[in-house]
Amino acid sequence: MITDLGVVGEPAPPAGEPPSERRPRPWERPEIRRRVLIGVIVVWAVAITAVVLFRGDGAGEQAARPAPAPSPSASDAPLGPPEVYQTLLPSVVRIEAEGEGRANDQSAVGTGVIVNADGTILTARHVVAGADAITVLYADGGRSAAAIAGEDPKQDIATLTPKTLPETVVPAALGGGVRVGDDVVAIGNPLGLTASTTDGVVSGLERSARGEGGSMSGLIQFDAAVNPGSSGGPLINDRAQVVGIVVSLANPTDAGTFIGIGFAVPIGAALGGGGDGDGRGPPL
Numbered sequence: 001m002i003t004d005l006g007v008v009g010e011p012a013p014p015a016g017e018p019p020s021e022r023r024p025r026p027w028e029r030p031e032i033r034r035r036v037l038i039g040v041i042v043v044w045a046v047a048i049t050a051v052v053l054f055r056g057d058g059a060g061e062q063a064a065r066p067a068p069a070p071s072p073s074a075s076d077a078p079l080g081p082p083e084v085y086q087t088l089l090p091s092v093v094r095i096e097a098e099g100e101g102r103a104n105d106q107s108a109v110g111t112g113v114i115v116n117a118d119g120t121i122l123t124a125r126h127v128v129a130g131a132d133a134i135t136v137l138y139a140d141g142g143r144s145a146a147a148i149a150g151e152d153p154k155q156d157i158a159t160l161t162p163k164t165l166p167e168t169v170v171p172a173a174l175g176g177g178v179r180v181g182d183d184v185v186a187i188g189n190p191l192g193l194t195a196s197t198t199d200g201v202v203s204g205l206e207r208s209a210r211g212e213g214g215s216m217s218g219l220i221q222f223d224a225a226v227n228p229g230s231s232g233g234p235l236i237n238d239r240a241q242v243v244g245i246v247v248s249l250a251n252p253t254d255a256g257t258f259i260g261i262g263f264a265v266p267i268g269a270a271l272g273g274g275g276d277g278d279g280r281g282p283p284l
Contacts, residue, residue: 099132175241
């Protein structure tokens with residue numbers, strides 16, 4: 001049986017009578033539909049505005065939180081030279097020393113590394129010995145005058161106290177002993193080329209070399225390239241820890257350029273913890 005489906009609740013007109021004009025329901029009136037549509041649009045706009053404001057407040061709160069201050073941290077896993085370089089770079093400084101008191105009466109460029117939260121810098125003594133003026137250049141571009149705070153001629157090690165500190169002080173993480181064959185990275189300013197890095201391995205231990213203060217012993221031998229200007233820079237293991245301070249290189253021709261053998265004072269000796277020095281070392 002087929003039934004004609006009309007409007008529910010609307011009685012059919014009697015047979016023979018003309019259909020009467022149907023009165024529109026309230027919700028079918030144009031003005032009512034317009035009001036409903038406007039209401040829906042208003043509710044939608046309010047909802048969107050609330051979402052935007054909520055997200056904006058969250059972003060504002062996040063932006064207001066202070067950024068964590070950099071701090072020395074060693075890696076639990078081996079790092080490659082790029083990661084070691086990026087980790088240590090904020091701790092490495094360029095050192096410029098000048099004055100008539102220097103043995104060669106010339107200005108010198110060397111390297112140092114920040115080893116304490118108070119800004120203390122560890123470097124090679126021969127870089128600053130006899131200097132009338134010492135300037136350090138931080139990784140962030142800032143400069144400061146510095147003075148020698150302590151020195152150990154036997155180990156060719158000195159510490160510097162800068163007059164002003166960078167906006168953020170990032171002392172390096174200090175490591176322990178190394179083994180022959182360990183990967184190492186050197187960062188310095190060889191031949192005045194700022195913030196250069198090289199990598200290699202530990203080639204030998206307990207080596208001896210001649211320094212300006214006499215014979216040095218107990219040195220780390222390594223083959224990461226270093227040249228004048230690298231002195232005082234950090235020798236770093238693959239955990240981003242400073243394991244030595246670069247002090248010299250070997251060259252039978254006395255040309256002063258690298259031929260594959262560099263020497264570093266172990267960090268323990270540089271800090272007064274061993275070696276042939278007087279045991280006290282530079283104060284930190």
